Amino acid sequence: MIKKVLHTSFSIVLAFLVLFSTVSMTVEKHFCGDNLIDISLFSEAKSCGPEIEEVSAETSVEMMSCCKDEIEVIQGQDAVKTPSFDDIDIEEQVFLTTFAFSYMNLFEIDLEQIIPHKNYTPPNIVVDIQLVNDVFLI
Numbered sequence: 005m006i007k008k009v010l011h012t013s014f015s016i017v018l019a020f021l022v023l024f025s026t027v028s029m030t031v032e033k034h035f036c037g038d039n040l041i042d043i044s045l046f047s048e049a050k051s052c053g054p055e056i057e058e059v060s061a062e063t064s065v066e067m068m069s070c071c072k073d074e075i076e077v078i079q080g081q082d083a084v085k086t087p088s089f090d091d092i093d094i095e096e097q098v099f100l101t102t103f104a105f106s107y108m109n110l111f112e113i114d115l116e117q118i119i120p121h122k123n124y125t126p127p128n129i130v131v132d133i134q135l136v137n138d139v140f141l142i
Contacts, residue, residue: 028080036071049073 034042034049042049051071089097134140 026080026082029078031076031078033074033076034071035074041071 029045032044032047032049033040034044034051041051044050089100092100
């Protein structure tokens with residue numbers, strides 16, 4: 005019982021390990037001054053107010069914002085990708101196709117049933133042997 009529970013728990017933990025090691029994430033942080041305002045994993049972080057743009061088209065003076073955004077990209081590993089059939093050599097492709105074809109034909113179902121005792125006739129019953137030997141099933 006304990007062996008089965010350990011086996012299932014380890015398999016679930018390893019499945020989640022493979023899942024989380026291959027997922028890529030983007031962490032976006034929004035700071036106003038030195039204060040952290042918002043953190044977002046999969047979408048854009050909310051800003052602390054309206055963005056400050058140019059004052060007018062005539063002036064080239066831009067007002068500098070005290071807010072800044074930091075973006076961290078966490079890359080997942082790509083080592084668990086399986087190669088496609090075209091990435092394999094020609095000899096291996098031929099071997100795999102012939103192996104798969106022969107393996108699939110092993111389990112072909114015959115629709116015609118073979119009856120081995122089709123032409124067999126049972127012997128004639130002359131005497132009821134159970135009554136002669138006084139053997140009865142209870």
